[in-house]
Amino acid sequence: MNSLKINKIEKIVSGKVQITGSKSETNRLLILQQFYPNLTIENASNSDDSILMKNALESSSNEINIGHAGTAMRFLTAYFSVKENSEIILTGSHRMKERPIKILVDALISLGADIKYVENEGFPPLKITGKKLTKSFVEIEGNVSSQYISALLLIAPTLQNGLKLKFKGDVTSVPYIKMTLQLLEEIGIAYSWENNLITIHPKPIISSKTIVVESDWSSASYYYSLCALSPNSEITLTSYKQTSIQGDAVLAKIYEHFGVETTFGENSITLKNKEISNINLLNLNLISAPDIAQTIAATCFGLGTECFLTGLHTLKIKETDRLVALKTEIEKLGGEVEITNETLHLKKAATIKENISIATYHDHRMAMAFAPLALKVPIVIEDADVVSKSYPSFWEDFEIVTL
Numbered sequence: 001m002n003s004l005k006i007n008k009i010e011k012i013v014s015g016k017v018q019i020t021g022s023k024s025e026t027n028r029l030l031i032l033q034q035f036y037p038n039l040t041i042e043n044a045s046n047s048d049d050s051i052l053m054k055n056a057l058e059s060s061s062n063e064i065n066i067g068h069a070g071t072a073m074r075f076l077t078a079y080f081s082v083k084e085n086s087e088i089i090l091t092g093s094h095r096m097k098e099r100p101i102k103i104l105v106d107a108l109i110s111l112g113a114d115i116k117y118v119e120n121e122g123f124p125p126l127k128i129t130g131k132k133l134t135k136s137f138v139e140i141e142g143n144v145s146s147q148y149i150s151a152l153l154l155i156a157p158t159l160q161n162g163l164k165l166k167f168k169g170d171v172t173s174v175p176y177i178k179m180t181l182q183l184l185e186e187i188g189i190a191y192s193w194e195n196n197l198i199t200i201h202p203k204p205i206i207s208s209k210t211i212v213v214e215s216d217w218s219s220a221s222y223y224y225s226l227c228a229l230s231p232n233s234e235i236t237l238t239s240y241k242q243t244s245i246q247g248d249a250v251l252a253k254i255y256e257h258f259g260v261e262t263t264f265g266e267n268s269i270t271l272k273n274k275e276i277s278n279i280n281l282l283n284l285n286l287i288s289a290p291d292i293a294q295t296i297a298a299t300c301f302g303l304g305t306e307c308f309l310t311g312l313h314t315l316k317i318k319e320t321d322r323l324v325a326l327k328t329e330i331e332k333l334g335g336e337v338e339i340t341n342e343t344l345h346l347k348k349a350a351t352i353k354e355n356i357s358i359a360t361y362h363d364h365r366m367a368m369a370f371a372p373l374a375l376k377v378p379i380v381i382e383d384a385d386v387v388s389k390s391y392p393s394f395w396e397d398f399e400i401v402t403l
Contacts, residue, residue: 003357004384004395006374013226013375015401016236021045021213022246023390024176027053027071028183029211031079031154039187040210043239047390063089068319068362068389070099071147073124077104078151081113082158083130089118091125095362098123099317103140104148111135136161139168142196145314146173150180156200157189167196173314175247175288182245186211215239217248219391220269221295224251225372226401227273228258229302235401238268247289257282258299279305287311294369297326297346301335302373306348313342320361329358329370352377364389371398
C-alpha cells in the first residue's frame, strides 16, 4: 500500500476491536526473557518494532539492523553490552543514524561497557563488545528520554552488584520508568526509588512466571479521536485494565474534555460520545504521555478547538521531528500552528481543506493520528503501510468501526 484515499465517513462510528499487546511492555519483557528464559509472555505485540526486537535477540549475525525502531536501538545497546563473549555492530535506518544515543553510551561506558562509534560520534551505528560489568553506580540527567533510563534498568538485575541509578535534575518521563520498574517487580526483582536514586538488587534467577501483556493504550488513542469527532459513537476495545502501567492510559481522562466517556469492563473499555464538545481552548502538559500528542492535536483540529500542548521536547528525536511534521501537515489542511522545541499551539480553525495528501515521514503515528479527520473531509494518507511499525492491523480495524 502506498497512498490510501479515505472517503468522508458518513456513519456514526461503532464496533468492537481487539488490539494486540503494548509494544512498550512487550519490548521490555523480550529483553528480560533473554536473562530469564522461564519467563513466558502472552498477548505480545505483533508490531514491526517488537518483531525486529525478537529477531535481533535471536540473531546469530554479527551485524544487526533495527531499521526505524528507536526502542530496540536503546534497549539492545544495553543488552549487548552485558552479553559476554559477543561482538556486534548495531545499526539502523538513515533516520536512526541521526538519532542521538551518546547519553546512554556514556552511562554504559561509565559502568565499564566496551562500545565504540562506527561512523559519527554520539550516533549509531555502534560496535559493542559484550562483557561482565562489575561497576554498580551510574548518574544520568533526569530529563532525557525514558528509553535510555529503561535500557539501564532492564540490565540492572543481571549486573554482579545490581545498580544504583542517580538522577541529576528533575525526572520527566516518569510513567515509562515506572512501567519498567513494575515489570521488574512483577517477575520478582526488588527495587527502591527514593528521591533521585533508584536501586535495583541483583537477581540471577527468577521463579517461572507468565505475564499477559495489556493492549496498547497509544493504539487506543485513534479510537478516542474517532469518538470525539463522531456524536453518539460507541466503540469497545480489548484488552485493557483500569490499573494500567502505561502512561498513555491518561487518554481516558484527557478525552473527557471532548465529551468521550470511558467505561471499564472486566477486560475491555467502551468509549461513548453523547455530544460533540464545545471546548474553546485546551491546555495540556503531555510530558508524561508525548506519544499521544499527534492524536490530540488532530482531534482538536477536527473539532475546531484551539489547543496549547507542552512537555513535547522528546518529539523532536522520534521517527521524524513530530512537531515540525504536525505543523506542516495541519497547515496543509488549512490550520495554523506555532511550535517551539517543546510546545505546540494550534489556533482555532474554521474549515478543513478536502482531499489533502498527508505526508507521514516514516512515522506510524502521523498516519493513524490524521486518519480520523475523514469524519470531516475526504483525506489521503501517504505511505499508509507505515502503521505496521506499531499497529499492523490498523486499517482493517479502522474499517470495522467506520464502514
